[in-house]
Amino acid sequence: MLNTVRNSCRIPHMVNTTVQRRHFIEAGRKSRVTKPSCGDIPQPKEPINLASPASAKPLIKYSDAFIKHGYSKGDIYLHPEFIDTEEHDLLVRSCNKKLRRLANNYEQGHFDKRIHNYRECTVSAWLPNKLGVAGHIAKAMGHHIDEDPIDLPDRAPTKKSSGWSSIGKHDGQIRHILERVWGLFPPHLAWLPPHILDLHEDGEILPHIDNPEYSGFVVGGLCLLGSAVSTFKHANDPSIRVDVLLPPGSLYFMTNHIRYQFTHEITANPEQRAWGGQPIPKAHRISLMFRDAKEPVGGWGSALTTGCATTTMASAKSDHGI
Numbered sequence: 001m002l003n004t005v006r007n008s009c010r011i012p013h014m015v016n017t018t019v020q021r022r023h024f025i026e027a028g029r030k031s032r033v034t035k036p037s038c039g040d041i042p043q044p045k046e047p048i049n050l051a052s053p054a055s056a057k058p059l060i061k062y063s064d065a066f067i068k069h070g071y072s073k074g075d076i077y078l079h080p081e082f083i084d085t086e087e088h089d090l091l092v093r094s095c096n097k098k099l100r101r102l103a104n105n106y107e108q109g110h111f112d113k114r115i116h117n118y119r120e121c122t123v124s125a126w127l128p129n130k131l132g133v134a135g136h137i138a139k140a141m142g143h144h145i146d147e148d149p150i151d152l153p154d155r156a157p158t159k160k161s162s163g164w165s166s167i168g169k170h171d172g173q174i175r176h177i178l179e180r181v182w183g184l185f186p187p188h189l190a191w192l193p194p195h196i197l198d199l200h201e202d203g204e205i206l207p208h209i210d211n212p213e214y215s216g217f218v219v220g221g222l223c224l225l226g227s228a229v230s231t232f233k234h235a236n237d238p239s240i241r242v243d244v245l246l247p248p249g250s251l252y253f254m255t256n257h258i259r260y261q262f263t264h265e266i267t268a269n270p271e272q273r274a275w276g277g278q279p280i281p282k283a284h285r286i287s288l289m290f291r292d293a294k295e296p297v298g299g300w301g302s303a304l305t306t307g308c309a310t311t312t313m314a315s316a317k318s319d320h321g322i
Ligand SMILES: O=C(O)CCC(=O)C(=O)O
Pocket: 022, 197, 205, 210, 221, 230, 264, 266, 287, 289
């Protein structure tokens, strides 16, 4: 059943368009910043309450203007040690393997020039059926969702599991790590396949807001290899700002106002790449990005008829289920 949903949702000409949808260039509109209300921000069906552990405190800096305008600290989540060293190294090896196959060369400029010197791909094999868009559509239509064939961590890939014959040896183990990420959120969220973004030591991500048409209420990343400073600035008033130090092994999420009204960036600017007076040297970094899919107005059950699912299922340099 799931394959039917998958196939009927996939419109071939839409594959490879995700990158073009992902970024929204902030054109520097000016308007008065008032006390935040959720007025024009799409709200999730159930509240999302992420509480950063106490160890995150020294790694997040809110500007005075952020506090003064009444923005919520809860719109940024940070867990500085979400994975241990062994999990970190496994993820780095596996990301590199996927990147070698799907996006071997670094690209100099993103189409909208917001990212320089990067490689990226999505990995649908790391997203369990039940958590993705196809699983949510199948459930809304009252269909049984098959268990994924690679749910067990150490199960060797088997040629018998049709459609999954090229599952990597460690994909099951990785899913178990990533399920801890998705498990932080209410089950109504449908997830897009994780997106690997490899930023070269000389790469950078300029300020942008992720395209609100492409994905939903939460955007986050599991940070691997080098440390980075991520800066979130209100699109109309850059003094309303949050700086976050992202060490390897950390997990962060932006939601609500920060997801929709603040730009984010990973700067190469040495003045901005500093923490507590110490420089944070430029370094090769991989982020494994997580985004929820934008649910169609009529719910997932209406996705096949409205065609909304095509938007959320098309993928950049898709690994086509690998
Ligand atoms: O690497 C990160 O943490 C952020 C990446 C990003 O902004 C994006 O993929 O849109």
